[in-house]
Amino acid sequence: MKSKTYIINLKFGIWENQLWLVGKDTPEDEQKWEEAKSKLDAVAQVSRGSGEFFTKAIEHFASYGFTRIQK
Secondary structure, eight states: OOEEEEEEEEEETTEEEEEEEEEESSHHHHHHHHHHHHTHHHHHHTOSSHHHHHHHHHHHHHTTTOEEEOO
16 A cells, blocks of 8 residues: 655744654545644643644654654
8 A cells, every 4th residue: 555645834832843744645544634633733732832742743643543754
């Protein structure tokens, strides 16, 4: 099965970073990606700082089947 790179720009206060993840190139993963993105604000709300948000965002996307890659 073919994989696909998924990229999201994270922002927490004045901190910004880009998160690169890999998942399957399927309609199902596209749907999971959209759902995961739509629920990311809830992750930010329970984070106490940018570092914690970054870590929790990686865990959040991993729970949907996406794996962080370094760029």
